[in-house]
Amino acid sequence: MSTGVRRRMGVEERRQQLIGVALDLFSRRSPDEVSIDEIASAAGISRPLVYHYFPGKLSLYEAALKRAAEDLAGRFGEPQEGPLGARLLRVMRRFFDFVDEHGPGFSALMRGGPAVGSSATNALIDSVRQAAYEQILAHLGVTEAPARLELVVRSWISLAESTALIWLDGRRIPRGELELQLVHDFAALAAVSAAYDEDMAALLRTMVKDEPADGPFAELVGRLLSLAP
Secondary structure (H helix, E strand, C coil): CCCCCCCCCCHHHHHHHHHHHHHHHHHHCCHHHCCHHHHHHHHCCCHHHHHHHCCCHHHHHHHHHHHHHHHHHHCCCCCCCCCHHHHHHHHHHHHHHHHHHCHHHHHHHHHCCCCCCCHHHHHHHHHHHHHHHHHHHHHHCCCCCCHHHHHHHHHHHHHHHHHHHHHHCCCCCCHHHHHHHHHHHHHHHHHHHHCCCHHHHHHHHHHHCCCCCCCHHHHHHHHHHHHCC
């Protein structure tokens, strides 16, 4: 039987609760549209109590963004086993899971939001991109990327961000098609770079040598060959 007595939260527990509530609201609407009053109401506390834990909405947004950034960075993690194309496809599926779950917040962050441009926000965004970059290099078996490979990987990460933003604006292309297309884009960027550099050509050969006939990279080759006259 309930006594009706509400358990008092500790300071860190309350902070984490507020971050979770804010992240949920920011995931459904642009952070600019979410008020401190809404966050307080959703958390079941008063507005002044929110300010007891966070100086303002900007600091709460940055804390929520930090949690989201850690989540997003973790989605690029993947066991380095099996064909590369299949691994990248699983990574893209998890990436789009995140975009789907946090659409308005993801869009606000990349296009402009209450904390965009701050040093803390820029550092968080950069940390996600760097985590993604390092994970891709690990899948390629490379510890220190030469200039052309760095260009390929960082360009591809930027392309994934842009593709996700465009997809969120109406979702006019099936999500699964874009996930596969981004894997194909990675192979295409690597192939173009390989045409100019022997080290990249050697890496490309390593990338595709264990790819199965029904894998993403083989599918790209088949699609391109079907376009030939």
